[in-house]
Amino acid sequence: MQINTQYKLRQVAGENIIMLQGANPGDMTRVISLNDTALYLWNSLQGKDFVPEDLTALLLDRYQVEESTARRDAEDFIQTLQQNKLILA
Amino acid sequence: MSFTLSLAGCSILVQGPHVDALLVPGLGFSPFVDSVDEMAEAGVQLIIREGESVDALSEKDQVLNVFPYPALAATCSFSLAADGGYRFVMSPGPDSPAEFSLPVCMSYVMGSHEVRITPCAEIGALRFVLWFAASLLFTPLQLTFVHASTIVHRGQAVMFLGESGTGKSTHSRLWLRHIPDSHLLNDDSPLVGRSAAQRQGGGDSSDSTSGFDAFGTPWSGKTPCFVPRSFPLRAAVRLSQAPVNSIRRLSTVEAFAALQPSLPPALAQDDRYSALQVGILSSLLTSVPVYHLSCLPDADAARLCHQTIFHD
Numbered sequence: 001m002q003i004n005t006q007y008k009l010r011q012v013a014g015e016n017i018i019m020l021q022g023a024n025p026g027d028m029t030r031v032i033s034l035n036d037t038a039l040y041l042w043n044s045l046q047g048k049d050f051v052p053e054d055l056t057a058l059l060l061d062r063y064q065v066e067e068s069t070a071r072r073d074a075e076d077f078i079q080t081l082q083q084n085k086l087i088l089a
Numbered sequence: 090m091s092f093t094l095s096l097a098g099c100s101i102l103v104q105g106p107h108v109d110a111l112l113v114p115g116l117g118f119s120p121f122v123d124s125v126d127e128m129a130e131a132g133v134q135l136i137i138r139e140g141e142s143v144d145a146l147s148e149k150d151q152v153l154n155v156f157p158y159p160a161l162a163a164t165c166s167f168s169l170a171a172d173g174g175y176r177f178v179m180s181p182g183p184d185s186p187a188e189f190s191l192p193v194c195m196s197y198v199m200g201s202h203e204v205r206i207t208p209c210a211e212i213g214a215l216r217f218v219l220w221f222a223a224s225l226l227f228t229p230l231q232l233t234f235v236h237a238s239t240i241v242h243r244g245q246a247v248m249f250l251g252e253s254g255t256g257k258s259t260h261s262r263l264w265l266r267h268i269p270d271s272h273l274l275n276d277d278s279p280l281v282g283r284s285a286a287q288r289q290g291g292g293d294s295s296d297s298t299s300g301f302d303a304f305g306t307p308w309s310g311k312t313p314c315f316v317p318r319s320f321p322l323r324a325a326v327r328l329s330q331a332p333v334n335s336i337r338r339l340s341t342v343e344a345f346a347a348l349q350p351s352l353p354p355a356l357a358q359d360d361r362y363s364a365l366q367v368g369i370l371s372s373l374l375t376s377v378p379v380y381h382l383s384c385l386p387d388a389d390a391a392r393l394c395h396q397t398i399f400h401d
Contacts, residue, residue, distance in 0.1 A: 010367045013341045013374040019349070028327075029349040033342040 002049050002088045003081065009034070009042060016042075020084055032084060037063075041077055052078055094121045095317065096223070097232050097280045097304040103219070105139025110212050117216075117307035120315045134202065135226045137219060141205040143196040146176055153358040161185050161213055165221075167355040174198040175359070177221050179214055189214050197225045199361065220278065220308050224353045228365045231372075232282035232304075236351045237325070239274040239303050240264045245323035246274055246303035247398060248281070250351045255328050256386055258312065263391035274320065277310025279303045281322060282369065299323070299376040324378050324398045331383035334390045336397050344379035345370055 010017050016039050020030040034042055037059070044058050055074035060067060081087045091104035092112060103111070111118045149171035156165050162184035168176045177195040189211035195218060197204045204222040209215045224234050237248040238257035242264065249257040257276075264271045284302045298321035305316030327339075327347040339347055348370055349357070356362035380397065384390035 010364075010371075012345050012367060012371040015341050015345070017342060017345060029346045031342060031346045 001051070001078075003042070003045055004086050004088050005047075007086050009039075018086070020086075030084075032080070032086075037073070038077060041074075092118075092122050094118065094307075095123070096121055096306065097227070097282060097302075097319065098284075099135055099227070099230065099232075101135045101137060101223070101226075103137045103139075105137075105141075105206070106208060107210050107212075107215060108139055111215065111219075115313055116212070117309060117313065117315045121307055121317045136203040137206065137222050137226075138203065139206040139215070140208045143176070143194040143205055143207050144170075145194075146178070147171065150176065154355040156355065158217060161189060161211070161217075163189070163214065165355075167221075167358070169359060170196075175225060177218070177225075179218055181214075186211055186213070193218055195222060197222070199225075199229055202226070216308070221353075221355075223306075224356060225362075227280065227282075228353075228356060228362055228369075230282070231365075231369055232280050233352050233366060233369050234278045234306075234308075235281050235325075235348070236277065237279060238276045239279045240271050241274050241320045242268060242271045242323075242395065242399070244320060245298070246279075246320040247323055247394075248279065248303060248325045249328055250325060250347065251328040255330060256384075257328060258310075259386045260328055260382075260384070260391065260394075263386070263388060264395070267388040267391050268395045273312070273314045274303060274316050274318075275305050275309045276312035276314050278306055278308040280306055281373070283372070284319065284321070299373075301373050301377055322373075322377055324380060326380045326382050326394060326398075329381070329383050330385075332385065334382075334384045334387075334393050336380055336382045336384075336393055338397075339379045339381055341374055343381075344374050347379055347381065348373075 007018050016034040018032045041055055041058060052074055056070045059070040059073055090109040091102060094101040146168060151169045152166055153169055154167045158165050162182045163179050165179050170176055175197045178192050180192040181189045193209040193214055194207045195204060206218055209218060235248060237250045238261040239246055239248045240261050249260050251257050261273055281303050283300055301322040302319040303322045304319040307315055309315060352366045357366060382394050
């Protein structure tokens with residue numbers, strides 16, 4: 001799977017934000033805000049074809065956590081991306 | 090025929106066979122003509138030329154946004170041309186006024202400071218086309234239109250945002266009636282950006298205001314409020330209708346989500362303009378608080394809003 005390159009990360013007043021496809025003009029814009037871990041994963045996966053195990057490995061590489069924790073966090077991250085249609089299968 | 094507008098510290102030369110009609114009192118432009126503004130001389134010179142010829146669109150051009158303009162039964166389209174320039178076309182429909190019989194086309198190259206427009210004899214169409222031209226010219230200068238009704242209280246501006254029909258103008262009117270020392274700056278489309286002095290490298294860094302100003306403009310929707318002045322921007326407030334009045338300060342991320350849809354939506358479909366809009370908001374959000382006011386259209390809503398912004 002790959003991240004949909006249509007979605008760009010923006011720096012806004014110290015926050016890392018991705019703007020999602022809006023509804024109508026004037027409606028609140030839907031945004032996702034990335035914390036440090038999510039930002040690290042997002043940046044590491046840019047332009048790459050990846051599988052969930054790749055994210056687990058990235059997290060274990062950087063953080064002192066149990067493998068089961070890393071796997072769960074990786075799955076959560078992918079699920080968030082999928083729910084918001086940021087992933088191309 | 091031509092005149093020069095002074096707007097947000099910029100001089101705009103407006104030139105063309107039909108532009109004189111814009112100077113009729115009540116249309117909004119005359120208060121901005123030759124208004125006293127020491128910054129205008131040193132400021133950015135922009136040019137809008139009507140009555141020109143503009144290259145036609147081709148299939149290689151990328152259509153960014155198509156939207157209706159119901160007041161004139163017209164359709165607008167905004168495109169990125171294959172050569173990197175922008176095109177905006179406003180096309181009449183079967184129900185458009187008789188004077189608006191041909192499409193009006195606009196061409197702009199970012200960084201060039203000049204917009205070209207084909208002949209436009211219909212005054213309403215020309216006013217809107219000029220607004221769009223101004224949004225293309227101003228955004229790279231760190232100034233943006235915001236779809237908001239804006240009041241000034243004790244010399245500081247507060248913008249009310251929200252979808253059409255949510256009660257922005259109503260809320261402004263409640264301030265004018267119930268909050269002393271308040272007046273209207275603009276009822277539909279003010280400009281927002283760093284103060285002219287700051288944009289030109291001057292400005293007083295010990296000033297305790299946000300560094301962002303709201304500017305009156307010739308475009309004020311249905312309310313003829315044309316104020317050639319600027320005021321420090323104290324806050325922005327997103328409104329929604331509710332059975333009980335309550336107000337909440339928004340986080341940076343929420344504030345971005347609240348403000349971004351109120352910037353010109355057609356421009357947000359272009360990568361370069363979207364990045365510019367995000368940059369302006371990023372600066373603004375470091376110093377301007379944004380609130381969400383859920384409210385009834387009553388005096389208490391205005392009092393709650395005023396108390397929170399100015400006294401909490």
